[in-house]
Amino acid sequence: MGITLKDLLALGRVNPQDSAESFNMAYLAARGCARVNAVSRLHGRVSRQLFQALFPRWPTDEVPIGHVTNGVHTPTWDSPAADDLWTKACGRDRWRETTESLEHRIRAVADSTLWQLRNTSRKAMIEYARARLARDLLASGASTDEVQGTSRIFDPNILTLGFARRFAAYKRPNLLLHDPERLLHLLTDAQRPVQLVLAGKAHPADDAGQSLIRQWIQFIRHTAARQHVIFLSDYDMLLTERLVQGADLWVNTPRRPWEASGTSGMKVLVNGGINLSELDGWWAEAFTPEVGWALGDGEEHGDDPAQDAAEAEALYELLENKIVPEFYTRDEQGIPVAWVARMRKSMAQLTARFSANRVVREYAEQYCIPAAKAYCDRATGNGSAAVPIVAWQHRLAQAWSALRFGEMGIQTAGGEHIFTLKVHLNGLDPVDVSVEIYDNGLGADAPIRQEMQPARQLKNSTSPPRVSGARLRRSSGFGLHSAYCAEEWRCPDTN
């Protein structure tokens, strides 16, 4: 690249001069990119804080990191039965269409058809899980009895929960295990039993993750849970595919805001699975009460054990009082009407929205095409657009140190404030600069940034140019922060 190692490393630091600062790959990437984006709305907010240091004195909300929420490649994750249902309802172009048209047509599918899909998919997944467990047991040298016993595990008519992911501590894979007695009660209820299929792996060096897996294995070995819980090893995409096709309910319990997006929950949508998840990552923007269930209060609490306990309690309560009853309340045809209604809304409203189709379109429209256009603009005429920019930078660099603000006037009437400001331009043309007024907002008020309009300058006047006419209106409290006061101005880097 024609740069020294020292210069390369400097690009990965907040302070390029500080050789003691460790090298950060994400900083290097951000400095080398035309645009930066996060992978969910909440992740965007978190990322603007994480990268704030690269944009000193910028308001956090304006750190230039947007978001494109992840989506999954729908045809990869749908079961043959789900694909059949969608093709009949929406035609062969089902995954190429917009959210709106799909939504409309899934609404017209009969309850019995949707419920049939669920029953078929659950049964297929259970058969696969039994066979896979038998294979695992055989490989670990279990007795013939034990291996044959796998054919009696699980029941294809029971509410089936799926939980499969990397066992990393922030995902709290043992939140459901918080009160083992209560979980056991839930699983083994005589009238309304529940079964749970778990899969996952932890990084070999992640002792905490390994220990979380051991806790589950012990729970399964030493209790009456054995018929109701399966742990499958060697979690990979093939296993994910089977689980997301068959689970009625997909459970996700990360510690907010650590789940950047999460994608496994999106994989169940096309198959009619319903999500029960912490309001984190994609679910923080996808959740509405009609499409699934939410955990947590939408706030961050760190790794406070009291909060984990409260959320475990909420998880059990949701399952006991809302989810299990909804699954087992049937009409005269044996259809759980409220469950199917939720399933339909989740399929209709979320499948296309959290698909790769929408993602690719957003990347193209918001990122790739504007970046390509900007490149063409720069490249036109052999980069001639750069000439006035460089001249402007030189003018600015020379005048900058003596630029200053003069007095500011405020007129207030009816909750509206009109600001006028004198600016000593040190010989610059008023069009060389722009002056903005910035209100940080009080409490829940969003910040306001507004460009001030140059007032007409009198010919031959000796008084400095004035800037006027910025109007700010606030319904409630009003706080003007002089974050951009004169002494904090620095000359932009002209290199």
Ligand SMILES: *Cc1c(COP(=O)(O)O)cnc(C)c1O
């Ligand atoms: C989808 C998928 C993931 C991501 O799962 P999350 O629950 O979103 O973390 C991880 N591993 C495999 C094999 C997957 O298919």
